Amino acid sequence: MVAKILLRLVGPSLVFLMLVGCSSGGFSANGALESHPVQLDGEQVVLDQGEVDCGAHDDLWDITPLGDGRSVARLTKKGRDLQFSDDIQIGDPVIGAPYAQIHGTFPVRVMQVGSVRDEDPFTKLADVKVAVRIDHNCFQNNPPVLMGIRHGQFDPATNPVFRFKLDQEQWTVDQIVH
DSSP states (O other): OHHHHHHHHHHHHHHHHHHHHHOSOSOOHHHHHHSSOEEEEEEEEEOOHHHHHHHHHTTSEEEEEEETTEEEEEEOHHHHHTTBOSOEEESOTTTOSOEEEEEEEEOEEEEEEEEEEEEETTEEEEEEEEEEOOSSGGGSSSOOEEOEEETTEEETTSOOEEEEEEETTEEEEEEEEO
16 A cells, blocks of 8 residues: 555656656757757858869859969859858968858758857857858868867867857757857
8 A cells, every 4th residue: 555655656756757867858069050050150161172163163253363372262142142251261371271251041060069068057068060051062072161269260170169058948059159
């Protein structure tokens, strides 16, 4: 009799704890980033030479040599329509790889999650290497990678830091922290 009473009182609590432990309601940087397009305003992406050449071939930009191994790829309307917001810089001695600024809402693919830390119970910070999906054949095989900031400068070797907020039991991207 006592066992039945204990089972009735404790049983539902045990079931609840098991379900909570198995639920997917926890934090996942992958899930939060890949479930919805991310707003990227004035962020920099690294391009490879194949993407630069393909973009020039497909009239996304026109490449102009500047001397000393540097060039600039001036955006055309087709390039701006893909949400590139500034000319492509090529041969910059600080960055090394070609890079471009983008502005808009883009789907991203998580490549690697670094450290994740709590700012408070409803806010997390995570450094995450992400590839930005741009809807054009030049960027399908190897999507551009978003650069992070190190010492106040964009750096292709540094992952961007995303701030996530818990909103009605769902983690969403709040902003990129610089």
